[in-house]
Amino acid sequence: MSDGGKQRAWLPPRWFVRLAWRMHRAQYRATRGRAGLWAPRAGRWGTLRLTTIGRRTGQERSVILGYFQDGPNLVTLAMNGWAAPDPAWWLNLQASPEAEVDLVDGRRSVRARAATAGAERERLWARWQELDKKLDAYAARRPGETAVVILEPTDP
Template identity: 65%
Template sequence: MPSTPGRRPFLPPRWFIRLAWYTHRAVYRATGSRLGLWPPKDDTHWGTMQLTVTGRRTGHPRSVMLGYFEDGPNLVTLAMNGWSNGEPAWWLNLQSTPDATVDLKGERRTVHAHAAQGPERERLWSRWREIDHDLDAYAARRSTETAVVVLEPTPT
């Protein structure tokens, strides 16, 4: 279903978004990683992964649950911070140390991250639009461009 021009899509209050993030991560941990991750079921749905990055200030591992889709061997996500302004901490950490680990349903991968630029970004943004028809309206809530983050597999 395409977005209606000029319509501002519903966004829950920030406290609710944060509660959902914490609850999702708690379920994943409490079930010993059995619940909380799923692959994209087709080209019109995203999956969830756990991304573990190195903290840029502490050097400690930091994990976050993110939506993604697959682009060949790569995983693609958005650095959106719940559609609020400011960059999410995980993206700032990845910019400092682009090597990370991704947990998918039944699989762990080491990855190297970069922000898609130019034609690659346009192609991947269009692909996200096929999954979320309100993507441009959500992105318009932010004062800066939302980074399209590509996670490329690295040899273990």
């Protein structure tokens, strides 16, 4: 199957993707953060726990995301398991860009922004392509452009 000339990558059913997310979060909670997060390394992305403030509820909302480091910044994708809508955490960050991230080596305060169109976004997308060879095929499953999200440290 193709989409605009791009091969669409196979994904498991949506119910399975959502179950995997729930199990990952449950593992993190059950181990009190001792399992479920890992640092990126050569050729592999890491995972972080992002805590935002809900744009409607004002309550804290947490999600575990893949990321890589770009200097002092953390870079992730607003891809919602490659489903069509933007993920809630990205909508929350657009409403209030200040957030907290938990990494294997501790907690950081960050401010989120989308990578600007052009050279910055292209460079960061290319880095993701190095980590995930099927990135373009997955992205082709979404009707619009997938935001490349930069989490910049706010701690002094």
